[in-house]
Amino acid sequence: MSLHLYDTGTRTVRPFEPLEEGRVGMYVCGATPQAAPHIGHLRSGVIYDVLLRWLRRSGYEVTFVRNITDVDDKIIAVAAERGVPWFAVAEANQRVFARGYDLLGCLPPTVEPRATGHVPEMIVLIRRLIEAGHAYAAGGDVYFDVASWADRYGALSNQRLDNMRPAGDTPNEDAKRDPRDFALWKGAKPGEPSWETPWGEGRPGWHLECSAMATKYLGPEFDIHGGGVDLIFPHHENELAQSRAAGDGFARYWLHNGLLTVDGVKMSKSVGNVVTLNDLLDRARPAEVRYYLASAHYRSLMDYTDAALAEAVSAYQRIEGFVTRAAEIVGAGDPDGELPEAFTAAMNDDLGVPQALAVLHETVRDGNSALASGDEAEVTRRLAQVRAMAATLGLDPLAEPWTAAGGGDDLRPVVDALVKVALEQRQAARARKDYAAADEIRDGLTAAGIVVEDTPHGPRWELKRS
Numbered sequence: 001m002s003l004h005l006y007d008t009g010t011r012t013v014r015p016f017e018p019l020e021e022g023r024v025g026m027y028v029c030g031a032t033p034q035a036a037p038h039i040g041h042l043r044s045g046v047i048y049d050v051l052l053r054w055l056r057r058s059g060y061e062v063t064f065v066r067n068i069t070d071v072d073d074k075i076i077a078v079a080a081e082r083g084v085p086w087f088a089v090a091e092a093n094q095r096v097f098a099r100g101y102d103l104l105g106c107l108p109p110t111v112e113p114r115a116t117g118h119v120p121e122m123i124v125l126i127r128r129l130i131e132a133g134h135a136y137a138a139g140g141d142v143y144f145d146v147a148s149w150a151d152r153y154g155a156l157s158n159q160r161l162d163n164m165r166p167a168g169d170t171p172n173e174d175a176k177r178d179p180r181d182f183a184l185w186k187g188a189k190p191g192e193p194s195w196e197t198p199w200g201e202g203r204p205g206w207h208l209e210c211s212a213m214a215t216k217y218l219g220p221e222f223d224i225h226g227g228g229v230d231l232i233f234p235h236h237e238n239e240l241a242q243s244r245a246a247g248d249g250f251a252r253y254w255l256h257n258g259l260l261t262v263d264g265v266k267m268s269k270s271v272g273n274v275v276t277l278n279d280l281l282d283r284a285r286p287a288e289v290r291y292y293l294a295s296a297h298y299r300s301l302m303d304y305t306d307a308a309l310a311e312a313v314s315a316y317q318r319i320e321g322f323v324t325r326a327a328e329i330v331g332a333g334d335p336d337g338e339l340p341e342a343f344t345a346a347m348n349d350d351l352g353v354p355q356a357l358a359v360l361h362e363t364v365r366d367g368n369s370a371l372a373s374g375d376e377a378e379v380t381r382r383l384a385q386v387r388a389m390a391a392t393l394g395l396d397p398l399a400e401p402w403t404a405a406g407g408g409d410d411l412r413p414v415v416d417a418l419v420k421v422a423l424e425q426r427q428a429a430r431a432r433k434d435y436a437a438a439d440e441i442r443d444g445l446t447a448a449g450i451v452v453e454d455t456p457h458g459p460r461w462e463l464k465r466s
Helices: 039-057 073-082 086-103 119-131 206-218 229-245 277-281 286-295 306-330 341-348 353-373 376-392 412-431 435-447
Strands: 004-007 012-015 023-028 061-066 135-138 141-144 182-187 202-204 221-228 250-257 260-262 302-304 450-455 458-463
Touching: 004 250, 023 039, 023 206, 039 061, 039 086, 039 221, 039 250, 039 260, 039 277, 039 286, 039 376, 061 206, 073 086, 086 277, 119 135, 119 141, 119 182, 119 206, 119 229, 141 229, 182 206, 182 229, 202 206, 206 221, 206 229, 206 250, 221 229, 229 250, 277 286, 286 306, 286 353, 302 306, 306 353, 306 376, 306 458, 341 353, 341 376, 353 376, 412 435, 412 450, 412 458, 435 450
Parallel strands: 023 061, 023 221, 221 250, 260 302
Antiparallel strands: 004 012, 135 141, 141 182, 182 202, 450 458
């Protein structure tokens, strides 16, 4: 089966057919960095990284755009509360987002545009909307006229215009023709950042920013637009309306990932249950956290619990354990080998990562059986499959960045040499049947956090995982 994706716009799983054969343009709503990211933000980052990797593995050349909304009502409010410049808030938090993406092995986007760098493109888009009769200036602001798009507004979120609430996005609601009209441009206010436009000084509205940046880098029509399910309305609905009203085809497929709760409760500062990446890194390594965040289907609601994270840690370590042991015997092999058909079918079925992981773990079990029986040919075959599948998900234990994070620092060769000396002494004690001395050496290594395993190929060791 070829790749099929669930399109929010049609509310169906449909075949993925890119605008241009062999190429994909993908835009994902990135950070609005008014605060450091929580694990819901990072789950989204991992999900779209898996999609990016799968598209590339499927042979597509992908232009991946992930924006930064670096000017926004929330950023301005936080800056005012702290008494610091708005750009300092955005920049500091954006660096934390970037660090989080890097730690979790997310590939960098082709381009990561900032809203403040694309005001000229926004001005052009506003002018096109006004000239087409879909926008108007009033009270220092510029608004999108939803009544001019009434027969199509609400299609993405499956709503009727008559049932929609007022936009409530500016203090100048009385200036609007219709309370459901949304702001394209917000007039300047004291202490806020502003730019000069034909309609007066001010700053862009949130929805306008993404339409301008997406079409700047991907053209008037492109393949995939992604983001969290919480963005369907009003953000993505408004992006779609203003872009189509201006004459652009815009996104052909709309993908939305599910949200993340904590012990069944929505994350909230007021509740005090916001979980950050640092919270997870106190309990697991970055590769294990990535495994956890990728393991549920991208459209599902994911509920974080410590127990669920612990299960993911164990699952990843089973993969890592087989890959490490197999590579010691038959060599690392090539992670770009052929994928099992069942894995490919799962990924092509709306990015079915849970089913794909089931295939991966079944292959690990077969590989461990081959290790136990000493069938090196089968070990080699299974190792190639496991590494290919894990690499596709960004989880190959022998690939960057996990090799460095998993014990590949400068002290590893030193520790390896010292442990080998101890193991040689243990083997010598066993050869002369001094089992008490052999056990004492093993117990000493265990106390130092080094796990020794006796195999048909001789003893091997690894650092004990917490």
